[in-house]
Amino acid sequence: MSTRLQVYLICGLLALAGIGLTAYKSVAYGYPLTRAGAEDVWTVEAEISFRGTGAPVRASFALPRVSREFTVLRENFASPGYGFTRSENGGEARAVWTRREAEGPQTLYYRVQLARQRGGEEPGQAPADPPPPYFEQPQRVAAASLITAARERSADPRSLATQLLYLLNNPGGDQNVEMLLRDAQDAEARVQLPRDLLAAEGIATRMTRGIRLVEGRRFQPVIPGFELWDGNEGWVYFDPATGAEGKPHDFFLWQRGGVSLLDLSGGEGSQVRFSVLRESRPLGELARERAEAADSALINFSIYELPIEEQNVFKRLMLVPFGALVIVFLRNVVGATTSGTFMPILIALAFQETRLLPGIVLFVVVVGSGLAIRALLSHLNLLVVARVSAVVIVVIGLMAFLSLVSYRLDLPVGMKVTFFPMIIIAWTIERLSILWEEEGARPALLRGGGSLLVAVIAYLCMNIGWVRHATYTFPELLLVVLAATLLLGTYSGYRLTELRRFLPFAPPTAP
Amino acid sequence: MKLPEWIHPRILRERGVLGINARNHRFIQEHNPRRLYPRVDDKLFTKRLAMEAGIAIPPLYGTVEFHHQIRGFHDRMAAHDSFVIKPARGAGGNGVMVLVGRNGGDYLKTNGKPVPRAQIERHLANILSGLHSLGGHLDRAIIEHRVRSAPPLDTVSFQGVPDVRVLVFKGYPVMAMLRLSTSLSDGRANLHQGAIGVGLDIATGRAIHATCRNRIVTEHPDTGMAFTDIALPDWPTLLLLAARCYELTGLGYLGVDLVIDAEKGPLVLELNARPGLSIQIACGQGLLPRLQTVEREATGIFPKPAEARVAFAADAFAADGR
Numbered sequence: 042m043s044t045r046l047q048v049y050l051i052c053g054l055l056a057l058a059g060i061g062l063t064a065y066k067s068v069a070y071g072y073p074l075t076r077a078g079a080e081d082v083w084t085v086e087a088e089i090s091f092r093g094t095g096a097p098v099r100a101s102f103a104l105p106r107v108s109r110e111f112t113v114l115r116e117n118f119a120s121p122g123y124g125f126t127r128s129e130n131g132g133e134a135r136a137v138w139t140r141r142e143a144e145g146p147q148t149l150y151y152r153v154q155l156a157r158q159r160g161g162e163e164p165g166q167a168p169a170d171p172p173p174p175y176f177e178q179p180q181r182v183a184a185a186s187l188i189t190a191a192r193e194r195s196a197d198p199r200s201l202a203t204q205l206l207y208l209l210n211n212p213g214g215d216q217n218v219e220m221l222l223r224d225a226q227d228a229e230a231r232v233q234l235p236r237d238l239l240a241a242e243g244i245a246t247r248m249t250r251g252i253r254l255v256e257g258r259r260f261q262p263v264i265p266g267f268e269l270w271d272g273n274e275g276w277v278y279f280d281p282a283t284g285a286e287g288k289p290h291d292f293f294l295w296q297r298g299g300v301s302l303l304d305l306s307g308g309e310g311s312q313v314r315f316s317v318l319r320e321s322r323p324l325g326e327l328a329r330e331r332a333e334a335a336d337s338a339l340i341n342f343s344i345y346e347l348p349i350e351e352q353n354v355f356k357r358l359m360l361v362p363f364g365a366l367v368i369v370f371l372r373n374v375v376g377a378t379t380s381g382t383f384m385p386i387l388i389a390l391a392f393q394e395t396r397l398l399p400g401i402v403l404f405v406v407v408v409g410s411g412l413a414i415r416a417l418l419s420h421l422n423l424l425v426v427a428r429v430s431a432v433v434i435v436v437i438g439l440m441a442f443l444s445l446v447s448y449r450l451d452l453p454v455g456m457k458v459t460f461f462p463m464i465i466i467a468w469t470i471e472r473l474s475i476l477w478e479e480e481g482a483r484p485a486l487l488r489g490g491g492s493l494l495v496a497v498i499a500y501l502c503m504n505i506g507w508v509r510h511a512t513y514t515f516p517e518l519l520l521v522v523l524a525a526t527l528l529l530g531t532y533s534g535y536r537l538t539e540l541r542r543f544l545p546f547a548p549p550t551a552p
Numbered sequence: 553m554k555l556p557e558w559i560h561p562r563i564l565r566e567r568g569v570l571g572i573n574a575r576n577h578r579f580i581q582e583h584n585p586r587r588l589y590p591r592v593d594d595k596l597f598t599k600r601l602a603m604e605a606g607i608a609i610p611p612l613y614g615t616v617e618f619h620h621q622i623r624g625f626h627d628r629m630a631a632h633d634s635f636v637i638k639p640a641r642g643a644g645g646n647g648v649m650v651l652v653g654r655n656g657g658d659y660l661k662t663n664g665k666p667v668p669r670a671q672i673e674r675h676l677a678n679i680l681s682g683l684h685s686l687g688g689h690l691d692r693a694i695i696e697h698r699v700r701s702a703p704p705l706d707t708v709s710f711q712g713v714p715d716v717r718v719l720v721f722k723g724y725p726v727m728a729m730l731r732l733s734t735s736l737s738d739g740r741a742n743l744h745q746g747a748i749g750v751g752l753d754i755a756t757g758r759a760i761h762a763t764c765r766n767r768i769v770t771e772h773p774d775t776g777m778a779f780t781d782i783a784l785p786d787w788p789t790l791l792l793l794a795a796r797c798y799e800l801t802g803l804g805y806l807g808v809d810l811v812i813d814a815e816k817g818p819l820v821l822e823l824n825a826r827p828g829l830s831i832q833i834a835c836g837q838g839l840l841p842r843l844q845t846v847e848r849e850a851t852g853i854f855p856k857p858a859e860a861r862v863a864f865a866a867d868a869f870a871a872d873g874r
Contacts, residue, residue: 376572422674422677424681425681425682425683479646480745531577532573533571533573533574533576533577533578534571534573535561535564535571535573535574536571536572539564539571539572540559540560540561540564541558541559542766542833543559543564543569543832543833544559544766545763545766545768545833545836546559546563546567546569546832546833546836546838547559547563548563
């Protein structure tokens, strides 16, 4: 049997196995074949910072509860030196950190991973009637007249709340409203005021604190609001700032009911900051659960079994084979020349972190300045390994400098320069500068630009939504990628670039 | 006459042009066992093999293998006015330094500019630390006889020595070209850097076709010499030298670089286990039909003697016999 036939046979078997397993998982367990079945996973991190006064510390922090809308996938508490307990108290979950003695700046972390569930809001239990609110004498009159005005224009508790919020948000010179607002300056008090007014009518509400789920945003503000008990529909959310009824889609209610977000004793100057991170994860949660029920070895050995962080590493890892396939194609079929065979894949992986345009700018800046430094070093008559090491050191210094500068300038992009593989970059610089010395600037720039172009193409291919989804959800597609790579390895036809190189063989065309 | 932007692969196939993938796949991987590569990649090894086999090469003046030997270099070379320094494992002519004379304690380059001793020492150190070697491995420096062109070739090239590349397949010389450096190629003989490739008739050693940067040319842009006048002297000797390199290396698909020295006559300068494909452009001929002819001819277990192989090639690949 000729080797070519062997290759075809092996490729056929590999492709069959890969496609077969994929089809099996998809049909039998309902793993989604397209990204339509992929869902977002939000990681929300709360950072509690305060100054310890030396006294015993007790910090009690409100935690989100599982709702029908969001499910909690994982939670972590990081707080070295602190005792930690979780308490459930009257339906309210709180994290309690304790320590005998703490001095100086303290930071506590709570991190939760949330996934959206399909399913409506849980009905909940009807709350007790609210105690009547207390208003000072002049405010009492103002509140009463405001409630009367709102009552006239409303039919039920929900429309009453809407009207109240409308009046509060559009004072329009109304003296009653202005008097009430004068005593409600901060955001929390602006929530408490409509709640008090509704309580005066015997309508139960509860305080909420929520955050918007916006990708990659650091330091999300906490938005206070309230929910109103509607006998038929359960709790209904209102945004006091806009008067809108109902919860926006990207809004997550961290705390519902209860009093405070954070109770702290033994510390001062406390601050709570939230940051939000989105990952698009083909959830297939249902599929996994079904498979677990069936106790399938196929699924039990799948990536989903790994902790979330490791899954993330895996997600990138699974893209590398596809990038390698792209490189094989570009080199053997197109005929692109690159500096270092697989350097473009590593650059493409770095682009995943930095995004394309900032990545290209960073790459050009780092390699360009590296080349300048390498030119200086070449005068010093150093041995090769020492010279490349010197370039590595300078490149790392450069990266650190870029990170610092961009942090100062509030450009989050520069921070990501650290994702570039510096050893590879240093070797690229070394190779390019040798090429520059031996053959001049043009070939060096062509080679460098060619590598960058191949990296960009590899990045674009690896960034196709379906590719990301498929390589991660169906790792067995790796076999298909392997088969395609082997097939390309037997390609002995002309390269695209050769169709230009061998132009002199073209028959002369008639003038 | 305007050339089309792309050539149709069908035309290339019809004309038997060999592409890189096919070269690697069908010829290099099949006929060049990896374990034989050191014989050509390490020029010191090649030289030793050639000396044992009695194949003419530029005489070796000495080597520099360790950094401490650099200090004594100038004393050791005191007897030679001109010589060439090259890395033993260099690729594509990189790291070659030609010194043509002396100027007090310093040396002179081909273009007459002086080269300080310190620069020579730095160059040697660079070679030893692997700057010019394949894959950046540690390397050794070779110091050898400087080849001077003999007439008529001394007048055709802009600078540097014209060399003859013969492609040898299974011991049969299948295609040959003369490489001439130009001012464009900065005195180098690499075709992709702008040197001229003159295709030679295997039977006679006469020029049949010439290209520069993928275009057909008829005369040298610097020296003005017409290529049709070129005929290599000692052509049978050159072909025989090239053919004998098959036994020397055992490599089935081999590029042999030869020069004609004014004193020593034809010499083997370098061997290449991955010879390029530009020779096809220089000759205006595809390699594939010739390689297939040799495949049909060389069927025996033991190769025929080199003389018989050269005679067969001269007959089968003659320019007028096509």
